[in-house]
Amino acid sequence: MDRVEEWPDGEWKVRALTGASSGKSYRCPGCDQEISGGKPHVVTWPNWPGGDEERRHWHTACWRKRLDRGPGRSRY
Structure with missing residues (x-):
């Protein structure tokens, strides 16, 4: 469920x-590391029309902490 x-x-x-x-x-x-198959994680995308084309898979902790990153952080 989304x-x-x-x-x-x-x-x-x-x-x-x-x-x-x-x-x-x-x-x-977020961390540029692999999320191995079978590991729990989140998939996210912008909530606007066409945003589903920007779906990304994140480690759950990386998603929660993504705005804490300094310069060079991911744009997602």
Whole structure:
């Protein structure tokens, strides 16, 4: 189930994934490390028309701390 979160950089749709449904690996834009298949994480995208084309998979902790990053932080 998707939820909408409001952040200083806008509204985001967030979906928590258990990882059980996919063996696929993803690259977290927050830490640039791999999210291995089967590991719980979140997928997020901007809450505007067409925003789903910018879906990204994040470690849950990286998503929560993304605005704390300094210069060079991910734009997502």
